[in-house]
Amino acid sequence: MNQIFGDYREDLPQGNEYLILRFSPTSVPLKERWRNNGLSANFMADYMATFFPGESVVTVKSAVSFIANELIENAMKYSDQSSDFPVTIALYLYRDRLVFLTNNSIAKQQVQTFQSFLRELTESDPAELWLRHLEQNAEEEDSNQSGLGFLSMINDYQAELGWKFEDADPNGVAVSTMVQLRSESL
Amino acid sequence: MEIQAEDYQIHYDAASGTVRCQGSLRLAGTEEYAPVAQLLNEAAGQQPETMKLDLRQLQFLNSSGINMLSKFIVRIRQQGKPQITVLGSKGIPWQGKSLKNLQRLMPSLVLELEEEG
Numbered sequence: 001m002n003q004i005f006g007d008y009r010e011d012l013p014q015g016n017e018y019l020i021l022r023f024s025p026t027s028v029p030l031k032e033r034w035r036n037n038g039l040s041a042n043f044m045a046d047y048m049a050t051f052f053p054g055e056s057v058v059t060v061k062s063a064v065s066f067i068a069n070e071l072i073e074n075a076m077k078y079s080d081q082s083s084d085f086p087v088t089i090a091l092y093l094y095r096d097r098l099v100f101l102t103n104n105s106i107a108k109q110q111v112q113t114f115q116s117f118l119r120e121l122t123e124s125d126p127a128e129l130w131l132r133h134l135e136q137n138a139e140e141e142d143s144n145q146s147g148l149g150f151l152s153m154i155n156d157y158q159a160e161l162g163w164k165f166e167d168a169d170p171n172g173v174a175v176s177t178m179v180q181l182r183s184e185s186l
Numbered sequence: 187m188e189i190q191a192e193d194y195q196i197h198y199d200a201a202s203g204t205v206r207c208q209g210s211l212r213l214a215g216t217e218e219y220a221p222v223a224q225l226l227n228e229a230a231g232q233q234p235e236t237m238k239l240d241l242r243q244l245q246f247l248n249s250s251g252i253n254m255l256s257k258f259i260v261r262i263r264q265q266g267k268p269q270i271t272v273l274g275s276k277g278i279p280w281q282g283k284s285l286k287n288l289q290r291l292m293p294s295l296v297l298e299l300e301e302e303g
Contacts, residue, residue, distance in 0.1 A: 030214070031214065034214050037212070038193075038210065038212045038246075058277070058279060059279045062278070062279035062280050063279065063280075065246065066246070066248075066280055069212060069246075069248055070248065070249055073212075073214070073248065073250075077214075130287070131290060131291070134253070134256045134257070134260065134291060135260065135291075137253060137256070137257060138256070138257045138260035138261065148249040148250075148252060148253050149248075149249035152249050152252060152284060155287070156280075156283040156284045156287070157283065
């Protein structure tokens with residue numbers, strides 16, 4: 001299986017500046033290490049801010065911190081807990097854009113649900129889908145997953161999103177999520 | 187009513203009908219946001235006319251938090267009261283990008299984004 005959804009660039013040029021964080025699979029429950037997501041996202045944001053001129057620092061930090069946090073939260077939530085596959089998040093800096101790329105395992109039984117959401121996401125008008133999801137969520141007492149993070153990236157940050165699913169050894173599936181954020185949208 | 191945590195504080199001032207959120211809210215999903223949602227709903231229940239949501243010092247809100255806030259707004263719209271005013275800051279970039287969405291959920295919501303400083 002090798003499936004692509006949305007705007008996923010396989011030919012990503014090697015950037016001059018990048019930062020990659022890799023998290024080992026761990027038996028510590030997600031709840032107990034949840035704070036690490038925020039720490040990691042803030043670190044990435046602070047690190048990248050160095051490469052931007054004075055007045056844009058606050059905006060860059062805020063956008064990177066939001067997007068990195070959502071991506072790390074998702075990767076941690078949906079990683080296959082029974083797998084020893086690590087979670088990675090990379091942030092590449094290009095002249096005209098920032099590219100986030102996460103890679104994590106996903107439990108086989110969740111692949112279908114996730115892919116049908118991605119089909120809906122890539123085929124719908126994101127602003128309309130955002131509204132529809134929130135109205136639906138409001139009706140459900142414990143709606144946990146809404147894909148709202150992805151929708152916020154698209155609607156509020158004009159980011160382009162793409163996904164790649166690949167087979168991972170021996171029974172697993174790995175998913176890569178790419179978020180491209182253009183400098184002019186910052 | 188008040189919630190005090192390491193990374194965030196939420197305070198309800200009954201006299202001014204204001205719920206003030208400060209710090210960084212990045213809790214893990216609906217269940218963890220339940221106490222915050224409850225505080226908001228109780229505050230709204232005590233304010234028949236108007237309620238203010240002061241987010242001017244809320245540096246960060248994750249999408250689960252946006253979800254919780256949106257659900258609250260939809261609920262208020264369905265009840266038809268109180269009138270909600272959201273105070274934000276232009277100095278905190280996510281607020282300029284994401285808070286306007288609340289108005290799409292409830293057009294009568296008043297959004298005031300203050301200049302930096």
